[in-house]
Amino acid sequence: MVKTTDLDLTSSTAASPSFRSSAVVTPTTAGFADGSDGVTMSDRADLTKLTMRCDPASAAASWMAVSFGSARSDGDVLIVGMRPDEFWLIGPADGVERARADVPTSGLRSEVDLTHGRALVQVSGPRATKMLEKVCGLDWSENMTPPGSAVSASVAKVSCDIVRAGDSYLISCDRSFGQYLIESLADAAQEFGLTLGD
Amino acid sequence: MLIVPCPHCGPRNSSDLRYVGESHSRPDPNSATPEQWRDYLYMEENPAGWLIETWYCRSGCRRYFKLERHTGSNEFRNPPIPGNKKGTKA
């Protein structure tokens, strides 16, 4: 069970984290003396999230250089092929703006800044995969969803977009579900030991 | 549990999708009679056998697509699979 000790998911990578989840979660070292082998969870909601929709055959799409279902990093910005015709740029505001300026402008495309519309939480650690398997029906073995995968699926019954980087996962959902999602993930992580990241 | 073969996401739990219903071709609005419209909008085949259906992948790729399902055995066949998310196998 998630206990009700008040603990915010402290500072994040963006310059001015002006908003964060109000979720109340409790770190635990249950099962692991120092918690280091468990799960680390960080609130990344304040990273800029820009979605671009364009024809997969367009110049903008080929600039992205990711296919549907995969992601790559370009400096401090993550470029994600989230849906067959939809790409996400995730990163600090200035990095995303710099990447956006590089995208070829020919052809039709739409851009929506989802920063304030989406919650974003990062879970990492050697047990993060085990934890995710408890709340998500997808096959998280490395041959099905290798690092660099981007998938959309239900996590704790919330429709989420997930990017995998090694043992680390970026999980995004509509912000109105964010508190529930973070508390659900924290609950799932209790048995492995939960550390709250920066 | 029903595993639905999404042409984009691969096999998914049916709770990740929305069942839209039987797939019927839309009559020409300029020439269809009221009876044809009523058939299109409200009447269903509801067979005990193979049926072409529309599904919506709401937690995955957010696409509509058609699949053929046996309503007795829940088996899917001839799924329209243009390549899964890795672009290789069905």
Ligand SMILES: [Zn+2]
């Ligand atoms: Zn899908």
